[in-house]
Amino acid sequence: MLNKKILVSISALILTVSGLLAQPLIGGMGSERDAVVARIDSNTLHLRSKMYPVTDAGELNTYGFDAGDIPVYSDSTYAFRLGLLETEIPLEYNQQVRAYIDLYANRKRKLVSKVLSTSKFYFPIFEEVFDRENVPMELKYLAVIESALNQRAISPVGAAGLWQFMAPTGKMYGLRTDTYIDDRKDIIKSTEAAVKYFKNSYRIYGDWLLVIASYNCGPGNVSKAIRKSGGKRNIWEIMPYLPRETRGYVPAFIAAAYVMNYASEHNIYPAEDEMYYHLDTVMVDNRMSIEKLALALNTSAEEIRFYNPALRRGVIPFSSTGVMLTLPYHQAIMVAALRNDTNMSNQLNNELIAMNREIQNEKPDKVVYKVKSGDYLAKIARKYDVSVADLKKWNKSTIKKNKVSKGQRLNIYPNRA
Numbered sequence: 088m089l090n091k092k093i094l095v096s097i098s099a100l101i102l103t104v105s106g107l108l109a110q111p112l113i114g115g116m117g118s119e120r121d122a123v124v125a126r127i128d129s130n131t132l133h134l135r136s137k138m139y140p141v142t143d144a145g146e147l148n149t150y151g152f153d154a155g156d157i158p159v160y161s162d163s164t165y166a167f168r169l170g171l172l173e174t175e176i177p178l179e180y181n182q183q184v185r186a187y188i189d190l191y192a193n194r195k196r197k198l199v200s201k202v203l204s205t206s207k208f209y210f211p212i213f214e215e216v217f218d219r220e221n222v223p224m225e226l227k228y229l230a231v232i233e234s235a236l237n238q239r240a241i242s243p244v245g246a247a248g249l250w251q252f253m254a255p256t257g258k259m260y261g262l263r264t265d266t267y268i269d270d271r272k273d274i275i276k277s278t279e280a281a282v283k284y285f286k287n288s289y290r291i292y293g294d295w296l297l298v299i300a301s302y303n304c305g306p307g308n309v310s311k312a313i314r315k316s317g318g319k320r321n322i323w324e325i326m327p328y329l330p331r332e333t334r335g336y337v338p339a340f341i342a343a344a345y346v347m348n349y350a351s352e353h354n355i356y357p358a359e360d361e362m363y364y365h366l367d368t369v370m371v372d373n374r375m376s377i378e379k380l381a382l383a384l385n386t387s388a389e390e391i392r393f394y395n396p397a398l399r400r401g402v403i404p405f406s407s408t409g410v411m412l413t414l415p416y417h418q419a420i421m422v423a424a425l426r427n428d429t430n431m432s433n434q435l436n437n438e439l440i441a442m443n444r445e446i447q448n449e450k451p452d453k454v455v456y457k458v459k460s461g462d463y464l465a466k467i468a469r470k471y472d473v474s475v476a477d478l479k480k481w482n483k484s485t486i487k488k489n490k491v492s493k494g495q496r497l498n499i500y501p502n503r504a
Contacts, residue, residue, distance in 0.1 A: 147351050147356050148351070148354070148356070149351065150351070150352070150354070152354040156354045157192070157193055157196070157353070157354065158352065158353055158354055159189075159193075160352075162180070162185065165180055165184075165185060165188060165345065166180035168345065168348075168349055168352075169184075169341070169344075169345055172225075172344065172345075172348060174223065174224075174225045174344070175223040175224075175225070175295065176223050176225050176226070176295040176296065176299075177296065178225075178341045178344055178345070179323070179341065180341075181323075181338070183335065183338035184338045184341045184342050184345070186338070186342075187335070187338050187339045187341075187342030187343075188342045188345055188346060190342070191342055191343065191346040192346055192353040192355065196353075196355055197358075198235055199346055199347075199350060199355050200350075200355055200356060200357060200358040201235070201358045202231055202235055202236050202347070203347070203350055203355070203356065203357040203358070204357040204358045204359070205236040205237075206231075206236060206347065207357065208366075209227075209230070209236050209238075209249065209274065210227055212274055212275065212278065213226075213227040213230065213278055214227065216275065216278045216279055216282055217282065220279075220282045220286065222282055222285050222286065222289075223295060225344055226281075226285060226295075226299075228340055228343040228344045228347060229250070229281075229299065229302060229340060230249045230250060230281075231343045231347065232336070232339045232340055232343050233249070233250055233251040234248065234249050234250070234251055236249065237249070238272055238274065238396050239272060239396045241465045241466070241469075243463055245464075245465055245475070247269060247271040247272055247465075248269075248271035248272040248273075248277045249272075249274065249277055249278070250271070250277050250278065250280070250281040252271045252277065252280065252281075254271070257270065257271045257277075257280060260280035260281075260283045260284060261276070261279075261280060261283075262276060262277065262280050265399075266399065266400065266474060267398070267399055267400050267402070267404040268397055268398065268399060268404065268410070269396075269397050269399050270397055271397075272396040272397040273397040273411075274413070275368075275411075276397075281302075284302065285298055285302070288301045288302070288306060291306055291310075292306075292309070292320070294320060294322070296322040296337055297309055297320065297322055299336065299337055299340055300322060300329060300333055300336060300337055303332070303333045303336040304329060304330045304332070304333040304336075308329065308330055308333065309325075309329070311328070312325040312326075312328035312329045313325055313328075315328040316328050322337055365415065365416050366394060366413050366414065366415055366416065366419075367413075367414065367415075367416045367419035367420075368411050368412065368413050368414075368419065369411070369412050369414065369419045369422045369423050370409035370410070370411055370412075371403050371409060371410050371411075371412050371422065376401060376402055377391050377392060377398070377401050377402065377403065378401065380403070380422075383421075384414075384418045384421055384422070386415075386418060388401075391412075391414070394413045394414060394415075395412055395413055399472070399474075400472060401472065452500065453498060453499070453500055454471065454498075454499040454500075454501065455496055455497070455498060455499075456471070456496065456497045456499055457494065457495075457496055458491045458492060458493055458494060458495040458496070458497065459493065460493050462491060462493075463490075463491065464478055464479070464486070464489060464490075464491060467491070467497065467499075471499050471501055472501065473499060473500075473501060475489075477500075478497065478499065481497070481498050481499065481500060482497050482498055485497065
């Protein structure tokens, strides 16, 4: 139960929000409104600091390690620590798991440090969905090994987002992927889709470690491995029959669970991050230019795109059901208030559409792009704000089997996307 001080903070927050909604929010935004927004931000951060206290590396370094220390422990210590974790999924220790612990705690220390930082934002969102859907909380560590908690991650084969869905698989689980929207990069929608997969797979296998393996290689390969093993249903017994890349997947998951819980014991601490952790969502039902919306909210288009990587173009597309936009709390409040003022909303919407047309007209008709080392189709498409399908359509004679090579020239038409 929340204590009295937190309840007072919540009351203060509600009062300041009510005060804000009575203020004009777009056009003539004066110092009085700015002060109200500042109070909301201050109260919000104050409340969050009580619920999610932040500590620095010095406070977390309870073992007195020097900066360059890389602790290594015995097998019995690793096994004992894993046994202390209260989990629904059995986290068994063996030499395969040890190899991945060594990888994360030694060679990938900087990556683990960054993931520890971003987990403060993503894990509470995952846990809320998992709790609602009654699946094990430790499944959140799958996103660590899938994407390193990078919402914008795209694999060389086109899997995208925190949970690395391929577009056809995402579509099966309700994720929209088209010219304007890529739900695979939406935090909540992609997490809900992953949970649907987990639950469907659990109905087949009744074992969470087999569910995890199937997430990597598909249920068909797991079922084949079970048959080849003579009907065994223990992950470690069917391991030799799984695809090569999947054999390390479950050990990597267990090692990720270990390192995320025992990072301090390995002298690893969350990286400093300027991410704004207190965000909220608001439904937008008009076609808007991100650039114009950024001006109205006194922020940058880059910041709006950062919090909304599911938007694939410079606009928020029209949708009969609305598009959910993620923004820092005070900005979400401003957009919500704007939507409630019909006249103001229509006026701004006309300006936004006009500006979007100007932006489209400023794009070059054609670009001839020379492929560089490390390029792949999804990366090039992102650079020019077009789709991979468009790239392939415009370059039918040069793009073979979804691959491009260094020095190859591609025709790109940004205005036709």
